[in-house]
Amino acid sequence: DGGITQSPKYLFRKEGQNVTLSCEQNLNHDAMYWYRQDPGQGLRLIYYSQIVNDFQKGDIAEGYSVSREKKESFPLTVTSAQKNPTAFYLCASSNRPPFEQYFGPGTRLTVT
Amino acid sequence: RKEVEQDPGPFNVPEGATVAFNCTYSNSASQSFFWYRQDCRKEPKLLMSVYSSGNEDGRFTAQLNRASQYISLLIRDSKLSDSATYLCVVNQSGGYQKVTFGTGTKLQVIP
Numbered sequence: 605d606g607g608i609t610q611s612p613k614y615l616f617r618k619e620g621q622n623v624t625l626s627c628e629q630n631l632n633h634d635a636m637y638w639y640r641q642d643p644g645q646g647l648r649l650i651y652y653s654q655i656v657n658d659f660q661k662g663d664i665a666e667g668y669s670v671s672r673e674k675k676e677s678f679p680l681t682v683t684s685a686q687k688n689p690t691a692f693y694l695c696a697s698s699n700r701p702p703f704e705q706y707f708g709p710g711t712r713l714t715v716t
Numbered sequence: 717r718k719e720v721e722q723d724p725g726p727f728n729v730p731e732g733a734t735v736a737f738n739c740t741y742s743n744s745a746s747q748s749f750f751w752y753r754q755d756c757r758k759e760p761k762l763l764m765s766v767y768s769s770g771n772e773d774g775r776f777t778a779q780l781n782r783a784s785q786y787i788s789l790l791i792r793d794s795k796l797s798d799s800a801t802y803l804c805v806v807n808q809s810g811g812y813q814k815v816t817f818g819t820g821t822k823l824q825v826i827p
Contacts, residue, residue, distance in 0.1 A: 637815075639817075645819060646803070646817050646818060646819035646820065647760070647803075647817040649815075692757075694759055694760070703748065703807055703815065704748075704750055704762055704765060705762075705805075705815065706762065707759040707760050707761070708759060709758070709759050710758070710759050712757075
């Protein structure tokens with residue numbers, strides 16, 4: 605089955621620790637994205653990548669980092685510099701016009 | 717003005733009713749439009765793309781009004797399973813970037 609996987613589903617960390625969220629897709633999509641969703645709010649773009657070894661900052665990139673070493677994988681690191689890391693993180697991918705995005709199941713990160 | 721704006725609702729409708737949501741966008745150069753459905757604590761799922769001529773998928777009809785810069789979603793014969801938040805999505809650039817999500821309209825279908 606083609607799709608996007610994210611792991612883990614729930615993640616708990618102590619303040620001051622970096623944490624890496626996994627995102628893998630087997631849809632052969634060129635573009636991948638990371639979003640953050642807070643309760644009652646819309647999706648906000650953190651980073652996106654159109655091609656391997658290239659990525660661009662989104663609207664709220666501060667405190668986050670990404671890599672795109674393989675087409676299938678786009679991991680997100682939430683660093684200790686991110687002031688409010690507790691959120692629902694969603695990974696997506698897309699390909700070709702009209703560029704509709706397909707989402708993974710998300711990771712709920714709680715930092716205490 | 718927000719780039720993509722939706723009425724947050726909630727819209728509480730009885731089973732079998734017809735309900736419609738609108739979504740306005742600010743960038744007249746926007747290229748493509750979508751409706752997504754998001755269930756509580758789940759990921760958004762693509763419901764349908766919105767084409768210039770309007771399109772229908774079963775009980776769902778999507779329309780685009782470029783002159784007034786809005787898209788709409790009509791749901792006929794509402795089912796309990798239609799209860800969810802409906803997100804309007806606008807691709808402003810025609811490329812991979814600049815895809816903007818609305819904050820969603822919550823629909824609750826009541827027995």
